Amino acid sequence: MRLLLRVLAPLLALLLAVAGLALVVETVTAWVAPASSPLVVPWPAWRSAIEGLTWQSGSVRAVAIVVGVVGLFVLILGLVARRHDVFLADPVPEVTVTTSPRSLARAVGHEVRSHDDVVSASVVASSSKITVKAATLDPAEEVRAAIRDRVTEMLVRLPLARRPRIAVSVTTTKGVK
Structure with missing residues (x-):
C-alpha cells in the first residue's frame, strides 16, 4: 500500500501543478489580450457548455459521485498505508521506542x-x-x-x-x- 501511495502522491501533485500552470497561463493571456483566443484550454467552449447545467443535472451528479468516490479511495489508501509500528516499553518518558x-x-x-x-x-x-x-x-x-x-x-x-x-x-x- 505504501508503494502505491508513493506513486500516487507525485502523480496527483503533478496533475495539480499542471492545472495550476494552465490556470495562470490562461489568466495572464486573458488580461493581456482579452480578445484573443485561449492558448491551452478551450475555456470559452467549456463555459458555454456548462452554462445550461444545474445542480440537478445528471452529469453534474455523476461528476460529484466520481469525485467523491476517488476522494474516499485516496483517504482510505492514506489511512491504510500508515506505519504499523510495534511499541516497546519506554525507558524514560522523553523517549519512545x-x-x-x-x-x-x-x-x-x-x-x-x-x-x-x-x-x-x-x-x-x-x-x-x-x-x-x-x-x-x-x-x-x-x-x-x-x-x-x-x-x-x-x-x-x-x-x-x-x-x-x-x-x-x-x-x-x-x-x-
Whole structure:
C-alpha cells in the first residue's frame, strides 16, 4: 500500500501543478489580450457548455459521485498505508521506542525455527497479534504447545508495551525422520 501511495502522491501533485500552470497561463493571456483566443484550454467552449447545467443535472451528479468516490479511495489508501509500528516499553518518558512488525516476526520466527521438532515455519506479526504457522514431523498438538510456550517466554523477555495475542497452527508433514 505504501508503494502505491508513493506513486500516487507525485502523480496527483503533478496533475495539480499542471492545472495550476494552465490556470495562470490562461489568466495572464486573458488580461493581456482579452480578445484573443485561449492558448491551452478551450475555456470559452467549456463555459458555454456548462452554462445550461444545474445542480440537478445528471452529469453534474455523476461528476460529484466520481469525485467523491476517488476522494474516499485516496483517504482510505492514506489511512491504510500508515506505519504499523510495534511499541516497546519506554525507558524514560522523553523517549519512545518502536520496532517494525517485520523485525518482531523475524525474532519470533528465529525462536520458533530453533525448536528441534520444527521443520519449517512462517510468522506474521503486528502490534496486536502474532500468527505462527509451523510444520513438523512429530504429532502436531505436542509441538503446537511447545511452540506456544516458547513464543510466550520470548515475548515476556521483550519489553513490549502491549502483549500481542498468539495464534499457532502446526501441520504434520510426511517425511523420513
